[in-house]
Amino acid sequence: MGTAAQSRISSGTRTAVLVSADVAFRERLRRALAELRWQVRETTGGAETLACLEASPAEAVVLDSWLPDLEIQEFVTEFRRVHPDVDLVMADASEADGSEVRGPRRNEVLLALRRAQATDGAIWNTAPRTIEAGGFRERGGSQETAAARPAECATTAGRAAEETFAGPAVAAGDAAPWGTGLPEFVGSHPAMLEVSRRIRLVAPRATPVLIEGPTGSGKELVARALHRLSPRATRRMVALNCAAIPEGLLEAELFGHTRGAFTGAVDNRAGRIEAAHGGTLFLDEIGEMPLGLQAKLLRFLETGELQRVGNNDSIRVDVRIVAATHRPLAKLVKEGTFRADLYYRLAVFLIRTPALAGREEDVGTLIGHFLAKMGKSSPAKQISEAAQARLVQHGWPGNVRELEHVLERAWILAEDRPRIDAGEIEFDEES
Numbered sequence: 436m437g438t439a440a441q442s443r444i445s446s447g448t449r450t451a452v453l454v455s456a457d458v459a460f461r462e463r464l465r466r467a468l469a470e471l472r473w474q475v476r477e478t479t480g481g482a483e484t485l486a487c488l489e490a491s492p493a494e495a496v497v498l499d500s501w502l503p504d505l506e507i508q509e510f511v512t513e514f515r516r517v518h519p520d521v522d523l524v525m526a527d528a529s530e531a532d533g534s535e536v537r538g539p540r541r542n543e544v545l546l547a548l549r550r551a552q553a554t555d556g557a558i559w560n561t562a563p564r565t566i567e568a569g570g571f572r573e574r575g576g577s578q579e580t581a582a583a584r585p586a587e588c589a590t591t592a593g594r595a596a597e598e599t600f601a602g603p604a605v606a607a608g609d610a611a612p613w614g615t616g617l618p619e620f621v622g623s624h625p626a627m628l629e630v631s632r633r634i635r636l637v638a639p640r641a642t643p644v645l646i647e648g649p650t651g652s653g654k655e656l657v658a659r660a661l662h663r664l665s666p667r668a669t670r671r672m673v674a675l676n677c678a679a680i681p682e683g684l685l686e687a688e689l690f691g692h693t694r695g696a697f698t699g700a701v702d703n704r705a706g707r708i709e710a711a712h713g714g715t716l717f718l719d720e721i722g723e724m725p726l727g728l729q730a731k732l733l734r735f736l737e738t739g740e741l742q743r744v745g746n747n748d749s750i751r752v753d754v755r756i757v758a759a760t761h762r763p764l765a766k767l768v769k770e771g772t773f774r775a776d777l778y779y780r781l782a783v784f785l786i787r788t789p790a791l792a793g794r795e796e797d798v799g800t801l802i803g804h805f806l807a808k809m810g811k812s813s814p815a816k817q818i819s820e821a822a823q824a825r826l827v828q829h830g831w832p833g834n835v836r837e838l839e840h841v842l843e844r845a846w847i848l849a850e851d852r853p854r855i856d857a858g859e860i861e862f863d864e865e866s
């Protein structure tokens with residue numbers, strides 16, 4: 436236990452972190468603990484909790500029996516490894532991993548839990564409960580900060596304004612099956628659920644991740660979910676599309692440059708890698724990176740240090756790398772356009788986003804999802820069976836993005852009629 440934590444104990448105040456996606460539960464327990472002179476911080480998920488404890492220590496963690504991001508056992512294992520001295524109390528008062536020792540602190544938390552329960556009959560295992568979206572935000576532009584989230588976990592219960600998500604129907608009290616999809620991923624095809632499972636497993640770590648999948652299949656969505664569920668979520672995710680920037684400018688864009696390093700370099704400028712310090716760097720279309728630059732990126736990945744263009748001073752930067760490609764990198768390695776050593780560095784953990792073709796059920800669910808989304812900003816519309824059949828039969832070379840666009844077009848073509856008909860379904864030219 437750190438000195439800060441010790442001094443809090445000696446002054447009679449202790450801190451507990453309440454981990455639950457259920458705002459009403461946290462509120463009751465916060466009050467009960469405050470009566471026993473505990474300070475309380477609140478988090479909604481496992482990754483956020485680990486980041487919260489890293490930012491400042493606590494004496495106890497009260498853990499709900501379900502987390503929106505991690506399996507309980509995964510969280511407990513990681514938590515025990517990093518914080519062996521912090522009391523871990525399960526909200527249902529079960530033993531977390533059999534190593535709990537009853538001490539006065541732990542007894543107080545258990546007492547608070549009983550009191551919180553008494554104020555609400557049964558707070559556990561009562562379904563359905565409202566789940567907050569945790570840190571989930573709709574994706575913004577190509578570069579996003581997590582500024583909407585508190586820099587540290589909230590110290591009060593003033594988080595009631597958080598969104599509730601209308602995603603897959605999962606209640607916090609339910610035992611979440613291993614294959615439950617993350618809220619931003621619509622679709623229950625096994626290949627889609629595997630994407631969520633892999634994200635959950637690797638997000639809390641600093642391991643590099645390579646995302647492979649055809650165009651419009653959700654690669655960027657995966658990158659954002661990895662960042663959201665990582666302990667880096669309170670810092671930035673910086674994205675760079677390697678295919679969108681001319682070859683000559685890409686190096687300075689990644690590594691930064693000094694004033695006068697080349698024509699047009701009028702100032703010293705940090706690159707995208709530096710901008711992502713402490714957070715996540717998303718290298719999109721990594722397969723398009725020129726070979727010369729691949730060597731420089733590899734050097735950075737090996738040493739954790741970089742030099743701005745025009746300067747030999749080394750700068751240490753801590754980033755988690757997530758790369759994406761629609762062209763299988765292993766094939767590019769064989770063809771000689773991608774370095775094998777860089778490939779092995781990036782592809783430590785591979786996530787494949789599946790094509791939409793062959794996932795008929797998911798097409799149906801996605802149609803409902805996008806119609807509901809469009810119905811938020813204009814009067815709702817239904818879809819005719821014939822129109823739906825046309826959509827399900829289509830081959831979807833542009834995957835989920837194409838489906839979204841086809842529906843948007845049909846919505847406009849249906850004018851003010853409350854139903855989209857088959858005649859309004861127009862596919863993209865190349866489909």
Ligand SMILES: Nc1ncnc2c1ncn2[C@@H]1O[C@H](COP(=O)(O)OP(=O)(O)OP(=O)(O)O)[C@@H](O)[C@H]1O
Nearest residue numbers: 619620621649650651652653654655656761835836
């Ligand atoms: N499983 C999904 N559930 C809901 N929306 C999805 C899903 N997959 C993709 N989308 C949506 O489809 C659109 C395209 O996704 P995204 O940009 O992540 O694809 P991508 O693989 O990065 O495409 P590209 O290769 O063209 O860059 C986005 O609006 C995204 O939100």
Ligand SMILES: [Mg+2]
Nearest residue numbers: 654655719759
């Ligand atoms: Mg993309």
